[in-house]
Amino acid sequence: MSELSELYQEVILDHNKNPRNFREIENADRWADGNNPLCGDQLRVFVDLEGDVVKDVSFVGSGCAISKASASMMTQVLKGKTRAEAEVLFDEFHKMVTGQLDPESEETHLGKLRIFAGVLEFPARVKCASLSWHTVNAALQGEDEVSTE
Numbered sequence: 001m002s003e004l005s006e007l008y009q010e011v012i013l014d015h016n017k018n019p020r021n022f023r024e025i026e027n028a029d030r031w032a033d034g035n036n037p038l039c040g041d042q043l044r045v046f047v048d049l050e051g052d053v054v055k056d057v058s059f060v061g062s063g064c065a066i067s068k069a070s071a072s073m074m075t076q077v078l079k080g081k082t083r084a085e086a087e088v089l090f091d092e093f094h095k096m097v098t099g100q101l102d103p104e105s106e107e108t109h110l111g112k113l114r115i116f117a118g119v120l121e122f123p124a125r126v127k128c129a130s131l132s133w134h135t136v137n138a139a140l141q142g143e144d145e146v147s148t149e
């Protein structure tokens, strides 16, 4: 097992047990529902914007460990980012979990999110890992619902 996949398991367990920013934002500027029927993951993501900056971001819902851990880490990473930066991260994350970008050999902005490269070994989990990203992207685009199907 590579160092990255050991770290992957550790981080997933930690964030699943103690998800960060797991709460609603009252009167959020944006929110969207994400649904991954393949696994049964259902998330609602809230975003508060200040101008162009993600001032606060949170999520609620239920799902497997990977979907929750991914949403939890996403909220940590997105807080304080501009919408443009959030879009770059969404794009890089999506490319990484679908195998179009190798974070070990290519320069990215993903930082600790690189551990999710581990889902490549489990194709059924790709949608779990990317659900929260699709959902926050929908919220930022002004859509209120997204399904991975």
Ligand code: ZN
Residues within 6 Å of the ligand: 036, 039, 040, 041, 063, 064, 065, 066, 067, 127, 128
């Ligand atoms: Zn799942």
